[in-house]
Amino acid sequence: MAVPRILTLVSIIAVGLAAGCARVPGHQGFIIDPQLAAAVKPGVDNKASVRGTLGRPSFTGQFDENDWYYVSRDTKQLAYKIPRPSAQKILHVRFDRGGNVATVETTGLEKVAMIHVVKDRTPTPGRDRNFFQELFGNIGQVGSVGRGGGSTDNPDGN
Numbered sequence: 001m002a003v004p005r006i007l008t009l010v011s012i013i014a015v016g017l018a019a020g021c022a023r024v025p026g027h028q029g030f031i032i033d034p035q036l037a038a039a040v041k042p043g044v045d046n047k048a049s050v051r052g053t054l055g056r057p058s059f060t061g062q063f064d065e066n067d068w069y070y071v072s073r074d075t076k077q078l079a080y081k082i083p084r085p086s087a088q089k090i091l092h093v094r095f096d097r098g099g100n101v102a103t104v105e106t107t108g109l110e111k112v113a114m115i116h117v118v119k120d121r122t123p124t125p126g127r128d129r130n131f132f133q134e135l136f137g138n139i140g141q142v143g144s145v146g147r148g149g150g151s152t153d154n155p156d157g158n
Contacts, residue, residue, distance in 0.1 A: 026075040030058050045101045066095040085112050
């Protein structure tokens, strides 16, 4: 009678632990409707009609307010790890000076930059000193180099 209870308890714990290892899908940003995005046409639409069709952009261009970006990203996350992008779509709408749509461009996951950490320490140029050299390295060094500011010598020789 005790064996089935232990077996049931162990299986419940195993299922609970396995559920923590499932990939968790997520979505960030704008939800791009393909039909509405295809309805935005260069030379036909302007800022008001694009805002009415797609809504406010995710962000505008940093250097030019005539660049509107609609960003949509799907992510997957395993347990406690950092979410990784699995799909991405960027709709870039560029306007001319008159406020009319000049170009509409769609890009995907190729715009994501993956940065892989090589070491847990950032290399820095300079001397490689240990703890005690860093701690006691300046003893006797204060005021010995340059002697600026405190010199009483007269440069004229008087």
